[in-house]
Amino acid sequence: MSLAEWVNFPSLGDERGSLVALEANQTVPFEIKRVYYIFATQQDVARGYHAHKNLKQVAICITGKCRMIIDDGKVREEVWLDSPTKGLLINDLVWREMHDFSKDCVLLVLASEHYDEEDYIRNYDEFIKIVGA
Numbered sequence: 001m002s003l004a005e006w007v008n009f010p011s012l013g014d015e016r017g018s019l020v021a022l023e024a025n026q027t028v029p030f031e032i033k034r035v036y037y038i039f040a041t042q043q044d045v046a047r048g049y050h051a052h053k054n055l056k057q058v059a060i061c062i063t064g065k066c067r068m069i070i071d072d073g074k075v076r077e078e079v080w081l082d083s084p085t086k087g088l089l090i091n092d093l094v095w096r097e098m099h100d101f102s103k104d105c106v107l108l109v110l111a112s113e114h115y116d117e118e119d120y121i122r123n124y125d126e127f128i129k130i131v132g133a
């Protein structure tokens with residue numbers, strides 16, 4: 001079974017162009033407490049390398065693309081975020097890494113909780129111990 005869960009956002013386009021609405025508990029399957037975005041990522045930089053104990057996120061490349069690795073300790077999977085109408089749902093206890101950011105990449109992330117450094121697991125061995133894999 002695939003680890004990657006996608007949320008497909010309807011594009012409410014008309015002759016003027018496109019529009020996507022992100023609504024808590026509707027198109028986004030949780031209450032959104034925080035939104036952040038990653039942009040102007042330098043070439044050959046990889047980000048992430050952590051998991052969260054209690055945090056759900058939806059990641060959308062609203063422009064450009066990047067490659068994301070998700071890993072639950074048993075399955076490691078690679079996906080491309082490359083569409084403003086396609087969000088990747090990342091659940092609790094999923095290790096994530098982001099690679100190969102295009103120059104124009106803007107990675108928008110919707111999060112179910114406020115920022116809390118205590119919620120991060122930044123060490124892969126510790127992550128594996130916690131998930132018991």
Ligand code: TYD
Pocket residue numbers: 034036038046047048049050115
């Ligand atoms: P981090 O989550 O480590 O970035 P990434 O996983 O994309 O590589 O965050 C980078 C820095 O920004 C770190 O010092 C924590 C800070 N930060 C906040 O203050 N608030 C936030 O919502 C996020 C996501 C990060």
